[in-house]
Amino acid sequence: MMLGFNEPEFSAQVASAVALRPQIEELVDRLVDEGFDQVLLVGAGGTYAQMWPYEHLARRLSTLDVRAAIAAELIVSGDARLGERTVAVFTSVSGTTDDSVRAIEYCKSKGAYTVAFTGYPESPIATKVDAALVSQPKTWPFDMQLLLFTGRLLARRGEFDGYEKLAGELAGLPGVLVDVARQAEPVAAAFADAHKDNDFHFLIGGGNLWGFTYLYSMCILEEMQWLRTTRVHSAEFFHGSLELLEEDTSVILFQGEDETRPLTDRAEAFARRVSKDVTVFDTRDYPLTGISPEFRGLLGPVVLDTVMSRVSKHLERVRDHSLDLRRYYRVMDY
Template identity: 40%
Template sequence: MLNFDEERFLRIQTGAAELADRFDAVVGECLEKGAENIYFLGTGGAAILMQPALELLQRESRFPAFGGMTAELSISGSVNLGPRSIVVMPSLSGTTKESVALLEQLKARGAMTITLVGHAETPLGKGADHVFLNFAEDDTSCESFYLQSLYIALAVMKHRGECPGHADIVTQLKRLPGLLLDVKKAFEPKADAFARVLAGSDYHIMTGAGNVWPEAHYYGMCILEEMQWIRTRPVHASHFFHGTLELVEKGVSVILFKGEDQFRPLADRVEAFVPSYTDRFTILDTRDFPLPGLSDTVRAMVSPIVLATVLERASAHLEVMRNHPLTTRRYYKRVAY
């Protein structure tokens, strides 16, 4: 595979997968201390990666689960955010300015804080009540953060008696690192063609529904815009028909991500509409990838993780194709803002 280190990938994703038992213990401890709600926070892309876990809890658990912008919460606070809140904050660097500022406020309020970081000797790596360290870099962090946050949501449900199949689900999830490597290998022959679609337009409409919508949002904003300077319009598939459809015409690139949860019909609706109005329509569907040993339920849960691992392969080809390394920035962490 192009510019890919299999051993490094497996080491990082296995590191995330093996955190399951500790997440279970920490969440149980927080609940025993009287936790009454949970916040999945973060800044930028890391916050987006928390959304599938947050929405899983909001749909399937009666335990109150909230999201939000760290920068806004630092200013306004929330009547729901206090000493009986579990707060989960991811930051690969461990130094994200907005998250560091909010962590200091959370500690003053007595909230139960959990940070997910890639580096220990950092403010977020040292300042939380419970720090989960799993080294990763930009090309491997998505899968790691998606999985860690999913473990947290599942642990909440388990301790509340809302996830009777928890042990089997976790057993299946621990197989993910090897399965994801197989997915990468299967997609590699198609990665160049997908990258050519991305490189072939300076504007893409990117859409999806359910737990893969955050990946459409993340990939458009954090990879194509930040790392490749390609303009995108991420839009949820349900919102697609309330404005964005009027921008679809011949020559406009529309990219649809399809997962396997109950919201797939919303993506089907986009798929039925778009080909009649543009000649540039691309679909990336997690159903195209075998994941032996995973139940339909778990396949649905991990759809955003599968998309993230596939899109990394497309990105690897894209940066070479455009002679634009993914590490190149004009402003991000380069100028004052």
């Protein structure tokens, strides 16, 4: 039994995301055929962080211009490449994020083609974009859709041979992730119990997990638990933040199985020499049945999101602090 985990709902949500495969492929194929030379992955907060792994993937494998952008900054700063050959991709759980709504309008005003992934077909975001791809309500994260989108795109450009196999394996993701959640449950409970009174956490992650590191620090620990954090990229750890470490500093590392694993290993090895409270959440601990070894690294963000969702629920329990409680967001006007 998992704390606050609605398994049928969770499975249906993940299934609804991977079920978008044919629509995503049809869309990508059409866009490739029409020709474009820039992909903007636009978000705000958590949905911005969720874009980083796919910018990172494209940078490694593709000569196409793919970059993540902050919705509110894009509107004021612009982008000299933004135009009729741009595809701008948005995600939003509720379909109502104001910064994203305005950024869609901005991108359209420049002639870009706009795409959104959301759970609400009647929402402002779904109705404003040129193409809305709708999953079950409240589906999160968007890694499944973004991986299919980016993977198909790179495959069509001849830059990613494994796409068909990967997309096939993603059909099993609902069961894979339920297994991950189940296995993570006692780990999450133990972490929360041991850190009930910690008011500061030091987070480290790299590669395609850097976005999740940022997200978990800002959108979960800071926003939902009002806990102080610092967050640093594995490759940046040795250039400043390490000096903060003390024997009792809670250090959380997110570790995956991509090419940046040695960077996080190095940060971990150092952290363990100073702190007695180092926790590594590592995708390697999870079997991911049916997922080929070469794709495990790509699934790092969604696997760790599942693991850490369990941690969040247990932090909520031990700290008696609802994840839904806000002091300011949608409480105060601003």
